[in-house]
Each structure stands twice: as C-alpha cells, then as structure tokens.
Amino acid sequence: xxxxxxxxxxxxxxxxxxxTLSCRASQSVSSNYLAWYQQKPGxxxxxxxxxxxxxxxxxxxxxxxxxxxxxxxxTISRLEPEDFAVYYCQQYASPWxxxxxxxxEIK
Amino acid sequence: xxxLVESGGGLxxxxxxxxxSCVASGFxxxxxxxxxxxxxxxxxxxxxxxxxxxxxxxAYADSVKGRFTISRDNAKNSLYLQMNxxxxxxTALYYCGRGRTYSVYDPFDxxxxxxxxTVSS
Numbered sequence: 001x002x003x004x005x006x007x008x009x010x011x012x013x014x015x016x017x018x019x020t021l022s023c024r025a026s027q028s029v030s031s032n033y034l035a036w037y038q039q040k041p042g043x044x045x046x047x048x049x050x051x052x053x054x055x056x057x058x059x060x061x062x063x064x065x066x067x068x069x070x071x072x073x074x075t076i077s078r079l080e081p082e083d084f085a086v087y088y089c090q091q092y093a094s095p096w097x098x099x100x101x102x103x104x105e106i107k
Numbered sequence: 108x109x110x111l112v113e114s115g116g117g118l119x120x121x122x123x124x125x126x127x128s129c130v131a132s133g134f135x136x137x138x139x140x141x142x143x144x145x146x147x148x149x150x151x152x153x154x155x156x157x158x159x160x161x162x163x164x165x166a167y168a169d170s171v172k173g174r175f176t177i178s179r180d181n182a183k184n185s186l187y188l189q190m191n192x193x194x195x196x197x198t199a200l201y202y203c204g205r206g207r208t209y210s211v212y213d214p215f216d217x218x219x220x221x222x223x224x225t226v227s228s
Contacts, residue, residue, distance in 0.1 A: 001169075035214035037152075044202055044218035045152065056216060088152055092214050094166060096142070096154035 002027055002091050004099035012107040019076040021102045023089035028069045033093040036065055036074045039101075040085045048087075049074060079104070109133040109217045111203050116222030119193055127222055129186040129203030137161075137181035140206030142215055143188050145199035145224075155201070156188065160209040171197075193226045200224075 003026040013019055023034070032052035037045040047056040049065035052072055062077040076083055084106050089099040115127040129141070142157040156167045156177040165177055176189040186203050200223050204215030 033212060037214075039152075044220055045215075046218075047207075047214055047216045050207065050214045090152075090154075090214060092212055094212065095168060096157065098152040098154065100151050 001095055002029065002093070002097055004089050004091060004097055006087075006089060006099035006102045008102060009100075010103045010105060012105050013079055014107045015079050015081055017079050019074075019079055019083070019104055021074040021076075021087055021089075021104075023067075023072040023074070023099050025070040025072070025091060029072075029091045030093045032068055033091055034065075034067070034072050035090045035092060036063075037088045037090065038083075038085045039088065045088065076104075109205070111205065111217060111219035113201060113203050113219045113222035116201060116224045118225045118227065120228050121194060121226055123193055124189070124191045125193060125224060127188040127190065127201055127203075127224070129219055131184045131186070131205070134205075136179075136184040138209055140209060140211040140213065141179060141186045142204045142206060142211075143177060143186075144202045144204055144215070144218075145197075146202070146221075147199045153199070157206070157211045158186070159211045164211050166211065190224070193224075195226050198224060198226045 007022045034052045036049040039045040053065045086101045110132045113129045140159045143155040174192045178187045200221040202221045203219045205217040207213040207216045
C-alpha cells in the first residue's frame with residue numbers, strides 16, 4: 001500500500017498570498033495517478049486536480065498541480081477567502097489511499 | 108445535475124449488519140465506476156471499496172475485506188454497501204463517490220453528502 005504524507009499539517013496565510021502544499025508518496029505513483037481534493041467543514045470533498053496536473057471541470061486556474069514519481073505539489077497562486085479549507089492528496093493506483101490532509105487557515 | 112444521495116446509516120451494535128445505499132441521478136450511472144469512502148468526523152478520508160461500471164472489477168480496503176460487500180444495480184441507478192460484523196472502528200460518515208470514468212483507476216469527481224454509521228453498544 002502506498003502511504004501519502006502531506007506537509008505541512010497546517011498552513012497559516014493571508015488572502016492574496018501563495019500557498020504551496022506537499023504530498024510525498026512512500027513509493028512511486030504509477031502513471032501519475034495523483035489527485036487533490038478540497039474539503040470545507042460540513043461538505044463533501046471536491047476534486048481539484050487529477051493526473052497530478054490536470055484541473056477538474058470548473059476549477060479556477062489559480063489552482064495548479066505538479067510533480068511526478070513520489071513528490072507532488074498543489075499550488076494556489078493567490079488565496080481567495082473561499083480557499084481556506086482542508087486539502088487532501090489521493091493516489092488511485094489501487095489500493096486507493098489518501099494523505100492525512102493539510103489545513104489552510106487564515107493568518 | 109449530478110446527484111448522489113446516500114441512505115441506510117444509523118446506530119448499530121457491534122457484530123451486527125447494516126446496508127448502505129446510494130441513489131444516483133443526472134448522469135448515465137452504468138457508464139461510471141463507483142466507490143465508497145469513509146471519514147471519522149474531524150479526521151481524514153479512508154477509501155473503503157470500489158466497483159467498475161459492469162461489476163467486473165471490485166476492490167476493498169484491507170480493513171473491511173471479508174466483512175463488507177459492494178454491489179450495484181444499474182437498472183436502479185443504485186450502489187450498495189453491505190456491512191457485516193461491524194466494529195466500533197467502522198464508525199464514520201460514509202460517502203459514495205463517482206469515478207471520473209468507467210475505469211476504477213480514476214479519482215472521484217462527484218460525492219454525496221454522506222450517511223453516518225455509528226457502531227456502539
């Protein structure tokens with residue numbers, strides 16, 4: 001089973017700042033089967049990025065994903081008030097696993 | 108509009124069974140793989156089980172293998188999770204999620220709002 005480790009656990013930033021979230025895999029993720037999700041309190045997760053770098057339908061271009069192999073990054077270029085949430089990475093190469101999450105909070 | 112509505116959760120004693128359902132609408136259900144994911148309130152996400160569009164490929168997390176059974180009825184646009192021998196550690200909010208394509212090797216692009224399962228005596 002591939003273990004995903006996200007860092008940092010919490011990111012304290014102000015609106016307008018750049019957010020950089022990391023996801024490291026315990027072994028190489030085949031075919032870059034790596035996704036990112038956003039979850040707000042009381043809501044289901046929302047798919048942001050799949051295939052490590054492809055934006056899902058309707059996702060603003062301030063969200064971008066990069067990386068390959070074992071190291072992946074989600075970048076939010078300029079934080080909007082609605083971006084403060086918890087973010088999870090997921091690998092879907094079976095069995096599917098999630099990282100433990102990074103909380104992006106308002107500083 | 109794509110909608111996924113889970114039901115069947117509740118309070119159940121350890122060792123007992125429960126069957127969750129997820130009714131889909133707004134898309135061609137038999138074109139997509141489907142999954143169950145759970146989340147302990149305030150904690151992270153855990154994938155539970157997945158099934159391809161034609162039930163030809165099914166997978167389970169080790170934590171539920173042998174106890175849970177996923178199935179689907181494409182004629183009823185419905186996904187199911189039969190949960191047997193429930194344990195307190197199965198307590199969580201259970202979400203159904205749609206795979207992005209027919210393949211089970213895809214992320215989940217739509218999610219329901221979840222149904223809460225509480226296993227306690």
